[in-house]
Amino acid sequence: MAGTQIKRIFYLGLVNVVRNSFVSFSVVFIMTVSLFIVGFSLLFGQVMNDVTEELRNKVDVTAYFITDTPEEQILAFRDRLEELSQVREVFYVSQETALEEYRKRHENDLDILHGLDLLKETETPNPFRARLSIRAQQSGDFESIVRFLDNEDVLSDNPSTVIDKIDFYQNRQVIMRLSSVVDTATLLTHVVIALLIFISFIIVFNIIRLIIYLSREEIKVMRLIGAEDWYVRAPFLVSGGIYGLVGSILATVMLYPISYWLSPVVERFFEGQGLFSYYISEFFVLVLILTALGVFVGVFSSYLSSHRYLDD
Amino acid sequence: MSIVSFEEATKYYGDNVAVQDVSFEIDGGDFVTLVGHSGSGKSTLFKLILGEEDVYSGVVRRGGVDIAGMTKKELLEHRRKTGVIFQNFRLLPRKTVYENISFAMEALGYDEKQIENDVPYVLDLVDLRHKVWSFSQELSGGEQQRVAIARAIVNQPELLLADEPTGNLDPVNAHEVINILKQINKLGTTVILATHDQAVVKKIKKRVITLVNGEVALDDPKGKYIL
Numbered sequence: 364m365a366g367t368q369i370k371r372i373f374y375l376g377l378v379n380v381v382r383n384s385f386v387s388f389s390v391v392f393i394m395t396v397s398l399f400i401v402g403f404s405l406l407f408g409q410v411m412n413d414v415t416e417e418l419r420n421k422v423d424v425t426a427y428f429i430t431d432t433p434e435e436q437i438l439a440f441r442d443r444l445e446e447l448s449q450v451r452e453v454f455y456v457s458q459e460t461a462l463e464e465y466r467k468r469h470e471n472d473l474d475i476l477h478g479l480d481l482l483k484e485t486e487t488p489n490p491f492r493a494r495l496s497i498r499a500q501q502s503g504d505f506e507s508i509v510r511f512l513d514n515e516d517v518l519s520d521n522p523s524t525v526i527d528k529i530d531f532y533q534n535r536q537v538i539m540r541l542s543s544v545v546d547t548a549t550l551l552t553h554v555v556i557a558l559l560i561f562i563s564f565i566i567v568f569n570i571i572r573l574i575i576y577l578s579r580e581e582i583k584v585m586r587l588i589g590a591e592d593w594y595v596r597a598p599f600l601v602s603g604g605i606y607g608l609v610g611s612i613l614a615t616v617m618l619y620p621i622s623y624w625l626s627p628v629v630e631r632f633f634e635g636q637g638l639f640s641y642y643i644s645e646f647f648v649l650v651l652i653l654t655a656l657g658v659f660v661g662v663f664s665s666y667l668s669s670h671r672y673l674d675d
Numbered sequence: 676m677s678i679v680s681f682e683e684a685t686k687y688y689g690d691n692v693a694v695q696d697v698s699f700e701i702d703g704g705d706f707v708t709l710v711g712h713s714g715s716g717k718s719t720l721f722k723l724i725l726g727e728e729d730v731y732s733g734v735v736r737r738g739g740v741d742i743a744g745m746t747k748k749e750l751l752e753h754r755r756k757t758g759v760i761f762q763n764f765r766l767l768p769r770k771t772v773y774e775n776i777s778f779a780m781e782a783l784g785y786d787e788k789q790i791e792n793d794v795p796y797v798l799d800l801v802d803l804r805h806k807v808w809s810f811s812q813e814l815s816g817g818e819q820q821r822v823a824i825a826r827a828i829v830n831q832p833e834l835l836l837a838d839e840p841t842g843n844l845d846p847v848n849a850h851e852v853i854n855i856l857k858q859i860n861k862l863g864t865t866v867i868l869a870t871h872d873q874a875v876v877k878k879i880k881k882r883v884i885t886l887v888n889g890e891v892a893l894d895d896p897k898g899k900y901i902l
Contacts, residue, residue: 371781382769584765587725588826589755590782 368594376601383574387606390570394610394661395617397563398653402618404556405649406638407629411552414633418545420498424505425530426512427492430458437493444497447511449504454496461491501546564660571603571664575672582672592673596666603665607657614657615650618642676739678703678834678865679724684733686719686889693719694889696733701867703833706860708876709869710900711886717869719889721836724867725757726750737834755783758827758864762839764819766811766826772798773807776826783830797825801855817848824855828864835859837868841875853878876900 380387428437434457444453456464462479469475482488499505512526575582578599585595619642626637642649677700686693694716701707709717722728723735729743736742737753745753766775773794780790798804801821811819820840827835837856841849853875860866870876876883876898883900885893893901 367786368781368784379769580765581767584767585778585782587727587754587759588779588782589751589757589830591751594782 372594372597373601375598376605379598379602380605386574386577387602390567390574390606391609391613393570394567394606394657395613397560397567397660398610398614398657399617399621400559400563401656402614402649402653403621403638404559405652406618406622406641406645408552408556409641409645410629410633410636410638411548413636415545415549415552418541418548422541422545423496423498424508424512426495426497426526427530428494428526430487430490430492432493434493437495441495444495444508444511447508449500449507451498451500453498456494456496458489458491458493461494462489465491567660568664568667571606571661572668575599575665575668579672582669586673596669596673599665599669600662603661603663604658605661607659607661608654610661611650611653611657614653618649676703677701677736678705678738679867680734680736680739681720681723682734682736684723684730684735686716686723686728687731692889694723694886697886697889697891698733699884699891699894701865703865704860704863706857706866706879706881707868708879708881708883708898708900709867709886710871710876710883710902711869712871712902715871715886716889717871717886718838720886721759721838721867721869724834724836725754725759755830756833758830758832758835760820760823760827760835760837760840762842764811764816764823764843766819766822768811771808771810772803772814772822772825775811775822776829779826779829793829794825797829800828800858801825815848816843817845817851820844820848820852821855824852824859828859832864834865834867837866839870840868841870841872846874849875850878871902873900873902 437455441453441455444450466476466479482490497508499508582595586592622638622642626639630637680700681697684697685695697716697720709720711717719728723730724737724742726742726745734741734743737757740749740753742750742753767778770778776794776797777790780793785793795804795807798807801824803818803821803825806814806818806822811822814822820843824837824840827837835856840852840856844852849872856866856868857879868875868879880898882896883893883898884891885895885900885902887901893899
């Protein structure tokens with residue numbers, strides 16, 4: 364019995380879509396455009412995330428330790444820093460690694476390499492200082508991280524000092540400006556995406572509402588016949604789901620050539636991965652998100668729109 | 676026991692009186708015609724019977740039960756036992772004749788076998804078997820009304836409400852529709868017909884309730900009326 368009713372509901376929903384072809388075409392068109400905007404925003408948002416992430420990674424505060432600080436002390440300090448909520452990550456670069464990095468950077472400069480070799484015979488064979496590069500969660504967190512470092516009694520004007528220098532003070536202006544740009548860009552991207560999604564779905568919702576408004580007589584007749592509310596409503600929900608499903612498939616298909624075509628432009632402009640590579644690598648996630656969103660919006664809009672004609 | 680009864684039922688739309696102090700009883704198996712000009716309250720009486728509207732005062736009962744006091748489930752059951760025919764047919768657009776009728780059975784959970792048996796049967800009753808796969812908008816007014824009648828009777832209702840069923844039809848089709856209603860009544864269904872068409876009233880020759888300005892002006896078992 365229940366199986367038969369469910370089969371009938373799906374059949375009625377499908378028949379509504381097929382026989383109401385012009386209206387169905389309009390809804391699917393709007394749904395496709397909306398989901399395309401969402402899909403494109405997600406891909407573009409991914410590119411923007413990478414760009415901002417890369418910029419963010421370039422912004423850090425570096426604490427340089429005096430040369431004879433024991434490594435255990437530095438690592439213990441790193442652990443304490445990592446516990447701070449404002450700290451995203453901390454990288455430790457030992458004296459040896461710093462020396463290696465320097466050598467590698469200047470591997471073609473024989474004078475420098477010779478100079479470094481000469482130092483080996485002195486009291487300070489490695490003049491490089493160990494350092495901790497600290498990245499903040501947000502740009503505003505740098506100040507508090509530096510304040511933490513200031514209060515730790517580890518700076519060089521203290522007799523028990525281990526930290527020689529913090530580069531934040533020298534680069535403060537640049538760090539703050541860059542961080543602020545990154546934060547603003549991230550926020551702006553998210554706001555624009557959310558706004559586009561919101562506008563798109565308001566349009567979809569209203570189109571579906573209009574369809575159900577046009578079917579109000581039909582709903583009334585069904586009720587007078589004695590059909591239960593769920594039986595009257597369910598075919599509309601099925602139709603809404605079908606609109607969303609078809610719209611999501613078409614949007615995903617449309618994203619293929621568009622992202623392929625725009626990819627080189629985006630790559631050149633942002634010097635990162637292009638849209639198309641994200642389309643390929645995130646294809647199944649994208650399909651899942653668009654389908655879930657499309658079906659949800661279709662079904663939910665139908666539910667809300669039919670509500671006023673059914674619940675009295 | 677009466678199948679439908681009105682006890683001093685009054686209904687207002689805003690400040691306007693739709694029906695006032697209406698009282699009558701209709702027994703099972705009767706054929707009753709409600710006569711009156713447009714706005715006399717005929718359709719309002721049907722809405723009160725169907726529970727689409729509530730009375731301002733008084734009581735409307737179906738099988739002794741106060742319709743206004745029915746739960747949603749009871750109201751649903753009441754509607755399932757009541758067939759309705761409208762002046763403007765109100766068929767489901769974009770559905771075939773078969774689907775328009777079968778829908779009424781599907782909604783009530785009948786199985787496919789019974790639907791396949793009953794739909795052709797009622798289509799035979801209204802002489803539309805040959806139009807079974809036509810879409811409703813492809814039919815003439817008379818044919819659409821006959822589909823509406825088939826839909827109304829397919830669930831074998833105890834009560835059939837026909838609201839100006841001949842209003843949009845030519846005399847030939849109107850005559851056919853009245854004959855079908857009489858035939859349905861002979862099979863045991865109570866029929867309440869609302870009309871302002873004197874020719875229709877004269878043809879039926881059964882109990883007539885005349886409504887004037889929302890009040891019962893005459894209730895005559897032999898078919899006399901005032902218009």
